[in-house]
Amino acid sequence: MAIDVAADTVEQAETTLFRRPRLTYGFWSWITTADHKKIGLMYGYTAFFFFLAGGIEALLLRIQLAGPDGAFLTAAEYNGLFTTHAVTMIFLFVMPISAAFFNYLLPLMIGARDVAFPRMNAVSFWIFLFGGLFIYSSLIFGTSPPPVGGNLPGGAADASVLGSIPNSGWFIYAPNSGATYSPGTAVDYAALGLQILGVASLISAVNFIVTILNMRAKGMRLLRMPVFVWMTLVVALLLLFSLPIIAIALFMLTFDRQFGTLFFVAEAGGDPILWQHLFWLFGHPEVYILILPAMGIVSETLPVFSKKPLFGYPAVVFAGAAIAFLGFGVWAHHMFASGIPTVAQAAFGLSTMTIAIPTGIKIFNWLGTVWGGRVRLTTPMLFSLGFVALFVIGGLSGVTHAVVPSDWQQTDTYYIVAHFHYVLFGGALFGLFAGIFYWFPKVWGRMYNEALGKWHFWLMFIGMNLTFGPMHWLGLQGMVRRTWVYPEEAGLGAGNFVVTVGAFIIALGVLVFMINWSYSKRRGRVAPNDPWDARTLEWTIPSPTPEYNFAVEPTVTSLDDFWHLKYDEDEEGRAVRKEKADELVDNLIHTNGNPDHEIHLPAPSYFPFIVGLGIMFIAYGIMYHTRPYGIPMLAAGAFVTIGALFAWGSEPLEEVGDDHHGEEDDLEPDGSEASDHAEQQH
């Protein structure tokens, strides 16, 4: 897949003045690239690959649950599949595809040529990729024998391939995740894999924060940044402060399992509830890490397709920041049923309700944006409106969880499953699809197919509501989560059948999307440079994006600067397109697409890839440290990683023999520091 992508980029590279003698196209250019756009696309493709894997896992689960007393999967396989579905969708799909958007768009939206640390950006991607492969390698290498003296009902735990994948829930609760109850390596794959993914996210969080704080275009004050950039900043801060906590928790779990520490072993005085606290202290901010990028995306699309400015821009920005801030103070609402003190329950119930305030502010601002606008119901707009509608449903059921007695009633039922799929599927995923369609012409220079796009939307919308809507009722009727069968007498058969049908309708929608994507990026109608009459800087350059982004570094004088270039207001405050708007836009895009001097960009490097590979082997070494090959593997991984970091540090940033040092070279003046950073990731 990557090679197709490369072929498209060659055309683009050849039309520009900028020449790069080596590694500009072909397989190795993707391995060695430090270009934020290529890295963004790799993030996107990898995430989508994992999305398909997670989707297939979900379909298998739904086949099993389609009727009462299903016999399609064993209990152990079911455990493995629901765990891996969650881990995949959260850590290997939504987070990295958000990273794809951040990577591709952040520099474009702030008028920069790349991120602050291009090679660190590459290393984040490679660490993520190898972390994902590491988790999935448990399919081949993992083992999950039944605990001593016990077995799961419905068949032997380790009988099949699917029984060997991580199987203790994405939350990996102690003491179930401990060595006693989860022997074998399945949990280690999850714990070490998530640790690797955490390193990747931490590096990119640092990178994005510095990029936003330091590299904005002239005149782009913080409150002139597009909302998407704001949400990127907020998400990066959330990652920055929540990842170290899960890192410690995962280290504790790994140490318990590998080196015999006793943190979560209740019999020895350990504290399983501590795991829950640490996990959710990360896990709840994580929820906002998943949803805020989508909120940022629809804050861009809704104004564009309503031909109005975003209603209450500062309120939307501050509401996003407030959600993130409050998000660190609500974690225990995941633990109401764990026996925490009543006062704590009341406090966390209240703090959870307060989250509804900034969220409501956002919803009303989006509605205010669309209200009275000249709405164009294109595919991205449909997905954006779908996002708002479905997120409201998910948000409301979320508020019901803040009420402790009600939450006790709903804990571990399908009502919870319904809730978080409305916010994550109806919310995050719809927002992300809105973004994919909205920026499709930017990336490929071609339009997606609108008819297929609408089919995709309606299949997803109907499928999504059929899948997750009935789960509310099933949950309230008492259908329990994470069980692989339900009895016929429970009367849950009809509802579950509808859910399964809905899941397959979603799958059909995804298929339509894949056809649309792969057809349109090559054969689609050639897109104008500003196809949506947009407001932000990424549309002031030619499509597909030139390698150097902006030939002339932009200067910004107001929020939605590009919009003000094209539109004036009449006396009643309505937008009126300037007479010369088309000409102004054409001139601007022409200037931005035709550099009058050579532009230096960060040179490609092999080392980020090698660092990612080395870190994966370190993880294998830790996991198998008791086997004869474990320690050599650990040593080899550490040697390769540290060696690559040293080599990275001494690598010149410019290509050899390149003696034109203009004013604008060196996005990263010297490489050695980047390695210092990476060395310090734990």
Add this chain to the structure above:
Amino acid sequence: MADIAHGHEEGGGHHQLTGIDSRKLGMWVFLSSEFLFFGALINNYLLFKGRDFGPGTLYPVELYDIPFTSISSFVLLMSSLTMVLAHSALARGDQDQTKTWLFATALLGTIFVSGQFFEFGEFILHGLKLNINPAASAFYMLTGFHGLHVVLGILMLLVLAFKSMRTGGLSEAEGLNVELVGLYWHFVDIIWIVIFVLVYLIQ
């Protein structure tokens, strides 16, 4: 919008809107994350240290050698001083002194880590194993991760120190690295002060 009249803009690609070099800002941002990393570890130890794990077990508190750890803490604190001296020597352009103080910092750091090794060894000989109780687990994990941070710091210091031995010494860009490693080093020291007070002194 982009001022079309401007072909070349001043300042070029070196955006530093905050006025802080991107790499230095990156280090600050990274260290802010590290505070939570150690915060979680310290919290973890404080949670377990007061608990009763039954008879016949051993607690880290029973084995602390406060005078010994005070001396090694003092050594680590002094390494912050030598780090500052290295940085200020470089600011004066005195490459010789920079080299000396970088090596001195690395040496003091190594003495601290050796002290920690010795301490761990003594504790284990007395029977305080990693898996004797959760308090011991938490103690080793906290001080161990701190020690690992010191080791990484020593590695970076040594790289800079050896680079400073070349003719001409450290370049301007490498000079910034001295500052970055300095930031990291001071952070590791500050964390140790917190650990020393909370874990060793307040029993």
